[in-house]
Amino acid sequence: xxxxxxxxxxxxxxxxxxxxxxxxxxxxxxxxxxxxxxxxxxxxxxxxxxxxxxxxxxxxxxxxxxxxxxxxxxxxxxxxxxxxxxxxxxxxxxxxxxxxxxxxxxxxxxxxxxxxxxxxxxxxxxxxxxxxxxxxxxxxxxxxxxxxxxxxxxxxxxxxxxxxxxxxxxxxxxxxxxxxxxxxxxxxxxxxxxxxxxxxxxxxxxxxxxxxxxxxxxxxxxxxxxxxxxxxxxxxxxxxxxxxxxxxxxxxxxxxxxxxxxxxxxxxxxxxxxxxxxxxxxxxxxxxxxxxxxxxxxxxxxxxxxxxxxxxxxxxxxxxxxxxxxxxxxxxxxxxxxxxxxxxxxxxx
Amino acid sequence: xxxxxxxxxxxxxxxxxxxxxxxxxxxxxxxxxxxxxxxxxxxxxxxxxxxxxxxxxxxxxxxxxxxxxxxxxxxxxxxxxxxxxxxxxxxxxxxxxxxxxxxxxxxxxxxxxxxxxxxxxxxxxxxxxxxxxxxxxxxxxxxxxxxxxxxxxxxxxxxxxxxxxxxxxxxxxxxxxxxxxxxxxxxxxxxxxxxxxxxxxxxxxxxxxxxxxxxxxxxxxxxxxxxxxxxxxxxxxxxxxxxxxxxxxxxxxxxxxxxxxxxxxxxxxxxxxxxxxxxxxxxxxxxxxxxxxxxxxxxxxxxxxxxxxxxxxxxxxxxxxxxxxxxxxxxxxxxxxxxxxxxxxxxxxxxxxxxxxxxxxxxxxxxxxxxxxxxxxxxxxxxxxxxxxxxxxxxxxxxxxxxxxxxxxxxxxxxxxxxxxxxxxxxxxxxxxxxxxxxxxxxxxxxxxxxxxxxxxxxxxxxxxxxxxxxxxxxxxxxxxxxxxxxxxxxxxxxxxxxxxxxxxxxxxxxxxxxxxxxxxxxxxxxxxxxxxxxxxxxxxxxxxxxxxxxxxxxxxxxxxxxxxxx
Ligand SMILES: [Zn+2]
Ligand SMILES: [Zn+2]
Numbered sequence: 001x002x003x004x005x006x007x008x009x010x011x012x013x014x015x016x017x018x019x020x021x022x023x024x025x026x027x028x029x030x031x032x033x034x035x036x037x038x039x040x041x042x043x044x045x046x047x048x049x050x051x052x053x054x055x056x057x058x059x060x061x062x063x064x065x066x067x068x069x070x071x072x073x074x075x076x077x078x079x080x081x082x083x084x085x086x087x088x089x090x091x092x093x094x095x096x097x098x099x100x101x102x103x104x105x106x107x108x109x110x111x112x113x114x115x116x117x118x119x120x121x122x123x124x125x126x127x128x129x130x131x132x133x134x135x136x137x138x139x140x141x142x143x144x145x146x147x148x149x150x151x152x153x154x155x156x157x158x159x160x161x162x163x164x165x166x167x168x169x170x171x172x173x174x175x176x177x178x179x180x181x182x183x184x185x186x187x188x189x190x191x192x193x194x195x196x197x198x199x200x201x202x203x204x205x206x207x208x209x210x211x212x213x214x215x216x217x218x219x220x221x222x223x224x225x226x227x228x229x230x231x232x233x234x235x236x237x238x239x240x241x242x243x244x245x246x247x248x249x250x251x252x253x254x255x256x257x258x259x260x261x262x263x264x265x266x267x268x269x270x271x272x273x274x275x276x277x278x279x280x281x282x283x284x285x286x287x288x289x290x291x292x293x294x295x296x297x298x299x300x301x302x303x304x305x306x307x308x309x310x311x312x313x314x315x316x317x318x319x320x321x322x323x324x325x326x327x328x329x330x331x332x333x334x335x336x337x338x339x340x341x342x343x344x345x346x347x348x349x
Numbered sequence: 350x351x352x353x354x355x356x357x358x359x360x361x362x363x364x365x366x367x368x369x370x371x372x373x374x375x376x377x378x379x380x381x382x383x384x385x386x387x388x389x390x391x392x393x394x395x396x397x398x399x400x401x402x403x404x405x406x407x408x409x410x411x412x413x414x415x416x417x418x419x420x421x422x423x424x425x426x427x428x429x430x431x432x433x434x435x436x437x438x439x440x441x442x443x444x445x446x447x448x449x450x451x452x453x454x455x456x457x458x459x460x461x462x463x464x465x466x467x468x469x470x471x472x473x474x475x476x477x478x479x480x481x482x483x484x485x486x487x488x489x490x491x492x493x494x495x496x497x498x499x500x501x502x503x504x505x506x507x508x509x510x511x512x513x514x515x516x517x518x519x520x521x522x523x524x525x526x527x528x529x530x531x532x533x534x535x536x537x538x539x540x541x542x543x544x545x546x547x548x549x550x551x552x553x554x555x556x557x558x559x560x561x562x563x564x565x566x567x568x569x570x571x572x573x574x575x576x577x578x579x580x581x582x583x584x585x586x587x588x589x590x591x592x593x594x595x596x597x598x599x600x601x602x603x604x605x606x607x608x609x610x611x612x613x614x615x616x617x618x619x620x621x622x623x624x625x626x627x628x629x630x631x632x633x634x635x636x637x638x639x640x641x642x643x644x645x646x647x648x649x650x651x652x653x654x655x656x657x658x659x660x661x662x663x664x665x666x667x668x669x670x671x672x673x674x675x676x677x678x679x680x681x682x683x684x685x686x687x688x689x690x691x692x693x694x695x696x697x698x699x700x701x702x703x704x705x706x707x708x709x710x711x712x713x714x715x716x717x718x719x720x721x722x723x724x725x726x727x728x729x730x731x732x733x734x735x736x737x738x739x740x741x742x743x744x745x746x747x748x749x750x751x752x753x754x755x756x757x758x759x760x761x762x763x764x765x766x767x768x769x770x771x772x773x774x775x776x777x778x779x780x781x782x783x784x785x786x787x788x789x790x791x792x793x794x795x796x797x798x799x800x801x802x803x804x805x806x807x808x809x810x811x812x813x814x815x816x817x818x819x820x821x822x823x824x825x826x827x828x829x830x831x832x833x834x835x836x837x838x839x840x841x842x843x844x845x846x847x848x849x850x851x852x853x854x855x856x857x858x859x860x861x862x863x864x865x866x867x868x869x870x871x872x873x874x875x876x877x878x879x880x881x882x883x884x885x886x887x888x889x890x891x892x893x894x895x896x897x898x899x900x901x902x903x904x905x906x907x908x909x910x911x912x913x914x915x916x
Contacts, residue, residue, distance in 0.1 A: 144414070145422045145435035147479060157355065164375055165368070263435060263479070264426055265361070266827055274362045309421045316415060 003134045003299065006085070006105045007112070009324040014112060014136065016103060019085035021050070023101055023112045026328035033087060035114025036098035037062070037177055040329050050074055052089060054097025054212065058177065061204050074099075076125065092116040093127030094281055095178030096209060102130050110134040111295065117280070118287045119149065122185040123178070123214050127291075135297035136324070139305030140282040141260050148260050148284045154277045155186045158234070161254060161275055166232040169250035170275070173239035173257040176202050178281050180236045181209045183258050184216045186279075187234065197222040197230065199237035199246075227251055243272055260284065289313060304329035350477060352380060353388045353451045354484035360495045366796055369497060373505030377532070386527025387455045389506060391488055393499040394840075395526060398458040400491035401466060406433055409471055413438050427828050430490060434483035437474050445476040451488075455526070458489065494826060498839045498879070510535035515552075515747065522549035522604070547588030547596045550604040551623060551669050551677065552747030555880065556737060556754035560889040563755070564711055571742070573681065574706040574714055575666055576726055577735040577756055579639050580627040581646065581875040583607065585663055586670070587618040595619055599628075603840070603877050610648055613656040614663060617699040621672050622691060625745075626665035626703065629732065636664075636732035639871065647874050665692055666703040666737075669745055677745035684745065706736060718759055735759045762850065762890070764789065764882040765873060767799055768843040771821040772832045774806070781814055782821040782833060785869065787845050789860070791884040799837050800884055802860045805847060808868030816872065817843070837878060844873035844881050852891045862887050 007014045013025035021031040028045035035041055035051075037058030042051070044063040049056065053073040060067060074080060076099065079088040089099040092114055100113040111132040118127045141148075162170050174180040180202050187196065195218040198206060203221060210216055222235050231251045241247070242255045257273045260280030268276040283291060288310060292300055299320040302310055307323045314321035356376045363369050373392070377385050390396045410419060410433045419436070426432040449457075454473065461469060470489065474482050487493050503521070504514040512535055523546040524531055533539030584600040597618045599608045608615050611628070618624070630637040630645065637659070644659050668688040669677050676684050685705075692702045704725060708714040714736065717724035721733040735758035743753040766787035774783030784806050788799035809817065820835070820843055827834040836842050848870040855863035862884075 143422050143425055144418050145426055145432060147435065150478065153478075161359075164371065265431055266427055268362065269827075274364070275359070276362065306421075306425075309418055312415070312417050312421075 001106050001108060003108055003110055006108060007103055007110050007134075007136075009301065009322075009326070011325065011327045013326055014324070016082070016085055018105070019082035019087070019103075021082055021087075023103075024114060024329075026326065031082075032068075033101050034059070035092065035101060035112065036094055038095070038115065041114060044068070048072070050080065050087075052076065052097040052099050055099070057208060058097060058205070061208060090128045090130055091125035093118060093121060093124060096124045096181070096212065096214070098124060100128070100130060102132065108133050110136065111297075112136040113138070115140070115282055116291070117283045118291055119151070119283075121182055121281070122189060123181045123209060129291070129294050131296045133297055134299045134301060135292060135295045136301040136303060137288060137292060137310070138282065138329075139288065139302045139307045139310040141280065141284050142288060142302070142306035142308075142310035144285045144309065146260055146263055146280075146284045147286060148263060148278045148280045149286070151186060151279050152190065154258075154279050155183075155190045158256060158275065158277060159187070159190060159192060161256075162232065162234060165252075165254060168252040168254050169230040169232070170234045170256055171242045171247060171250060171253045172234060172236050172277070173242040173255070173259075173273075174236050175259075175281075176238055177205050179258055179279070181206055181214065181216060182281065183236060183277075183279065184219070185214065188215070188217050192234075193217060194233065195220050197225060197233055197235035199235065199241055201238050201241075202236055222249070225249075239271075292319070293317070350449050350451055350454060350473075350481050350485060352376065353384070353391075354477070354481040356388070357484045357487070357493070357495055358480050360497055364796065365794075366501070369501060370505045370508065373497070373502060374508045377506055377509055382529050382532060383452050383527030384450055386529060386532065387451045389502055389528055390455075390526035391451065391493065392495075392497055393502040394493075395499070396455060396488075398455065398489075401470060401489045403429055403490060405467055405470070406430065406486060406490065409433070409467055409474075410437070428826075430486035430492070431483055433474075434486055435479055437482055439475045439477075445472065448476050448481070449473050449485075452527070454485065454488065494836050494838070494841060496838050506531070506535060510537055516541075518552055518747070519549075522546045547590045548586040548598040549588075550584060550586065550598075550600040550606075551745075552604070553582070553584065553602045553625065554667075554745050554747060554754060555749040556756040557749060557751070558882065558886050559738065559755040559757045560886075561893055562889070567738075569708065569710050569714070571740055572738045573685070573741055574708055574717070575703050575737045575739070576706060576721060576729075576733045577737045577758070578627040578629060578636070578664055578703065579732045579734040580629040580636075580642055580664070582626070583628045583663070584623060584625055584669075585614075585618050585665075586623040587621050588673075589621055595621065601875065602880075610645065610651060611661045612651060614661040614699055617663070617695070617697040620691065620695055621670075622668060623670035624663065624665045624688075624691075624700075625667035625669060626663045626700075629662050629664055630659045631662040632660070634728075636729045638731070643872075661699070663700045664703045665700060667745065680742040680744065681739050682741040718757060733759065762852075763846060763848050763870065764802075764886060765844050765876060765880070766802060766847050767837045767878040767881045768817075768821075768835050768845055769799060769801055769837045770832050770834050771817070778814070781818045783814055783818070785817070785845065787847060788837065789882050789884045789887060790879075791860075797839070797879075799878075800860045801858070802862060802884065802887060803847065803849070803864040803867045805845075805867045805869050808848070808870055809872070813869075813872055839879035840877055842878040844876040844878055845869050846871040846873055852887060854891065860884055860887070862891055 007016050012027045013022050015022045021033055022029045023033045024035055024041040025032050030047040032046040033050045034055055037055045042059050044067040047069040049068040050072045056071050056073055074089045076089055076091055079086050086104040088102045092098040092100045094115045100111055102109055102111045109132040111130050115138050116127050174183050184196055198221055227249055247253045254274050256275040256277055258277040258279040261267045262276030262278045300314045302323050303326050311321040359372050422436050423432045473485055503517040507514040507517055520542055530542040534541045582602045587595050587597040590596050597615050598606050599611055601607050630641040641659055668684055668691050671687050706717050718736050722730035726733050738755040740753050766789055768785055769788045770786040771782035772784040773779055774781055786801050786804050788801045790797050791800050821833055824836040825833040826836050847867050849864040850866040853863045
């Protein structure tokens with residue numbers, strides 16, 4: 001059986017006809033299996049949604065109670081049978097609740113990994129490698145120039161800057177779901193125990209992380225703070241906020257941005273960032289290529305990102321590779337992730 | 350190398366002058382000798398080793414990566430050094446355990462043979478992380494470009510010990526990396542280093558552009574006037590070395606030693622002293638055009654044919670040192686008397702005195718400016734660019750002090766602007782960067798920044814087009830489709846003299862002014878971008894035009910637009 005007979009790539013996501021479901025569809029469908037809560041993968045309006053409890057909770061926080069007709073929470077490691085098709089959820093290491101979905105039928109296994117990373121993250125379970133025949137991968141950072149292995153080094157850089165400029169406020173642009181909480185957790189891991197301030201758009205999701213038992217230390221909304229009190233502090237804000245009028249409430253702010261894009265200078269300069277922090281929730285080039293090789297898959301489908309280089313790499317390794325050209329998947333750092341949390345609908349960063 | 354790399358990285362993104370100073374001072378304070386000294390030299394552009402060529406770096410990466418992946422990556426990143434730094438296939442888990450320091454790099458490079466260079470660079474790249482590799486490649490290819498002037502670096506070092514940066518400036522010509530004695534003195538651990546160079550450069554005094562509105566506040570009797578010559582400004586310094594032999598150096602206005610370019614002139618200075626003046630090409634007692642002078646500027650090889658065809662002269666207008674006496678504290682009028690004596694004593698056919706332009710009131714000076722030939726400039730009138738006004742009582746001060754020296758150019762519609770962007774042309778010029786966007790300085794948030802003031806497509810010769818094109822390609826800092834952003838910092842970049850027919854207010858341009866019919870009238874390779882004109886100069890020109898249109902101003906003498914060969 002051809003893998004396309006199990007999962008058919010369409011412009012609005014991969015579709016399983018026999019099982020009657022889509023994975024991360026970009027339009028409303030009857031039944032959707034959702035890998036994680038980022039808005040390009042998790043859209044409102046589906047008839048039924050199957051996802052991890054955390055992903056369902058996050059969708060509810062973002063879209064309200066009626067984000068789907070019915071919901072079913074799937075545990076990591078749990079397999080559901082959908083008209084003879086077996087679907088198993090495994091941790092993807094991307095954000096809290098993120099899952100890869102392994103789809104099996106007639107001895108063929110296809111893994112839709114959603115977004116993933118293969119490096120440690122104190123705010124979610126680590127990526128779990130699944131052997132498969134077809135591996136569906138993202139390629140957000142699918143160029144050999146993207147390398148973000150030294151997250152601790154980037155956090156140390158931020159802390160050195162805070163020490164050197166005690167009269168300035170450090171504003172860290174970070175996507176509000178996942179990245180922001182990870183940066184906070186990394187700062188705590190590095191021993192930073194002072195209050196960390198939050199932009200209002202971060203509040204709901206961050207509180208949710210805390211409610212799931214992730215220790216983020218003392219947090220406060222920046223809304224109530226006096227300008228002078230913000231000297232020497234760190235504030236997390238959506239990327240689009242660190243260069244807009246909102247920053248006037250801070251003393252001589254240092255614009256920082258935690259993103260894999262910060263690896264390339266032209267990108268950092270374009271966004272007028274003063275302290276780029278190369279921290280990403282996506283696999284970097286080494287992560288993508290190591291993972292692809294380790295799955296043992298002979299065929300690689302690339303959903304979104306810089307697919308040219310990754311496909312070329314696959315061919316040089318004797319792997320069959322095809323782009324899926326799905327319309328509507330993006331990268332969360334590029335859409336600022338503010339508008340769908342209900343506050344301060346900003347323009348894309 | 351890692352701390353230095355982090356500093357460089359941070360400096361490239363930090364826009365604020367004071368914050369740049371803080372970052373550098375902190376680095377100097379927390380980094381030991383000799384690392385910090387070599388870092389200081391790198392930042393100030395004072396390191397001299399044979400820099401590695403981009404071609405070698407390209408070969409290194411080509412040998413180690415897939416060509417398709419390299420091409421895609423380079424295309425995305427847009428900068429070769431950065432691409433190599435990021436995609437260098439070093440295994441972060443199996444790095445050589447010795448990370449090279451900046452000292453290792455600088456000392457090794459100064460002794461290493463060319464043949465060993467590629468392997469050495471590869472070893473260093475293996476040992477460093479992404480930022481370290483980027484800094485290493487920028488350093489060894491001689492392309493730091495981090496928006497920091499040598500002056501700013503010295504200011505940051507001076508802050509270590511609350512010293513005046515000007516003191517470092519004066520010591521600088523006698524110092525060499527890694528500046529251990531300098532740091533010892535700055536940190537109050539050692540004696541002030543002696544300036545041991547017998548013929549050091551003294552920072553030049555510069556003039557402000559004068560506007561009509563400035564005249565009412567000025568008293569003609571407080572000033573003396575000279576012609577402003579259309580040459581290039583130099584400082585000729587002669588001192589005696591330990592053995593009592595004269596040592597002569599010619600410096601550009603920024604202190605670059607250009608003696609090697611003018612061997613025919615160097616031998617004229619036997620009397621110890623420091624002269625400020627204009628370098629000119631003379632034939633049969635007449636000053637030749639700036640185009641002739643261009644033949645002598647930026648030449649690597651100086652043939653005897655060249656010196657015979659384009660002989661260099663100095664027309665002196667100030668004396669900073671006489672024997673071993675520093676005259677800079679004296680008023681201009683007294684220095685002038687000493688200068689006249691000094692030139693007479695030199696009695697050299699290659700050196701003469703720039704004459705004063707006599708005047709009692711501004712009307713007389715206006716007339717002289719309109720017709721230099723009848724006002725004493727005679728046959729050299731074509732080389733007169735305007736008039737210099739100097740306060741009789743002004744000491745010789747470094748930089749551009751207010752109200753002391755004024756320049757009053759003849760052509761009201763000429764400014765010196767800095768090349769910022771270049772775009773490929775059309776038709777037969779499509780392979781050249783021939784459309785130029787240039788900018789003038791303005792102050793934003795307390796920082797001097799360049800703001801684009803116009804675009805020009807012609808006015809240069811074919812040969813100049815090739816020169817600019819080469820400059821653009823070698824000094825690109827960013828690409829946007831067909832447009833390249835070219836380095837434009839206070840001390841790095843290309844100054845273009847731009848002539849134009851008029852000015853209008855414009856809301857479409859960020860600068861608020863639009864030029865009519867702008868053209869490149871000359872390339873000022875000799876001029877540092879910091880000395881290009883300011884936006885305020887244009888604004889004042891605009892006000893002048895508007896007043897003239899309202900019939901309030903006196904008609905200004907107009908000179909024919911500079912002859913330019915159109916391509
Ligand atoms: Zn995602
Ligand atoms: Zn995604």
